[in-house]
Amino acid sequence: MVDVIRAWHPQVPQVQEVLHARFDHHAYPAHTHDSWTVLLIDDGAVTYDLDCHDHLATPTAVTLLPPQVPHDGRSASPEKGFRKRVLYLEPEWLPESAVDAAADSPTLLGTDALTEVTDIHAALADPADALAAECGVLALREFALSRLTPVGEPTSDAPLARRLRDLLDDRLLESFTIAEAATELGTHRSHLVRVFTRNFGISPHRYVIGRRVDRARRLLLSGSSPAEAAVESGFHDQAHLTRHFRSTLGTTPGIFSRR
Known part of the structure; x- marks a missing residue:
């Protein structure tokens, strides 16, 4: 049975679909996708067969499943389900030469990959952060290529x-x-x-955010309200400005302007 499932199509280049789900007993039969599948396990563990080889997906690593390669999936523990987040990326996200390498070694170890995928999902939660999600997908591509192809x-x-x-x-x-x-x-x-x-x-997205926060800061000092500063510095709305203003400067636009 499916306890929780949510899927949507974000307006972000190369991202076909996003899926968040929690399963108690469901087991996937063998199937294929026409996309690259980036799997993040948040709770539990999943055992799966990919190209006739057994693998284990856990919260300590990112799993990368290549397009058109059969795989299945089930909880590694009969007594416990699993919770996962999935990105389905265009087949052109990685070159065809990476397919065989990913089928042989689908696990991306290390905190860099985990952090990158977690940040992508956080950005996808807000349409105002579409540029951040796009840059994250491209950064993840570079990380995957470094693991799957010879270094140039x-x-x-x-x-x-x-x-x-x-x-x-x-x-x-x-x-x-x-x-x-x-x-x-x-x-x-x-x-x-x-x-x-x-x-x-610095990434292009972080550069843009930094420039916009700097512009908003000057507008606030000149007497603009937080709502006005958000619009005039390129943010989606005041909430979007507040989130990045606090992250960059350690305070909110309202507190900053009052002080």
Whole structure:
């Protein structure tokens, strides 16, 4: 029986679907997906067969299931169910060359992968954080590629990083995606995020949030209300500003302006 299940299609490039579920007794029969499946176990454990090999998914790691490879799934303990969060990503999210490697080794160990996937789900909970979710999906791609494909030579491409920074500055008050920026700059979105982060030490999303918080801070000091500052600095609404303002400066816009 299914105790809890929630699924939705977010407006985020490369994300087909998001699923949150808790199962007490359900067992998945063998099946395939046409997408990359990123599985995060929050409670319990899942044993599954992937490409005729047994594996175990636990809360200590991220599981990456490749498209078109049969797998099943069931609770590792007959007395206990499991709780999971799943991202279904476009088949083009990773190259075809990564499919066999993921089938052989579907477990992404380490806190980096866990943190990245957790942050993606947190961003997907609020449509205002779509850019954060998109950047997270691209960062997770780089992490997965580093585990599944041979390491290539790093590239700096500082001119491209500066072009993206200029574009982000020009569109600071607009809603846009990295996919749109990559099309305009004539490059791949993953490469764009990689060179920006390598050159400036911060992801494009964090750069935009920092610039918007800085703008809101100046507006508040000039007498704008938190609601006005949110609109005039590119945030979705006052709640969106408050969340990032507190995270960046350690206080709320209202308290900041009163002091």
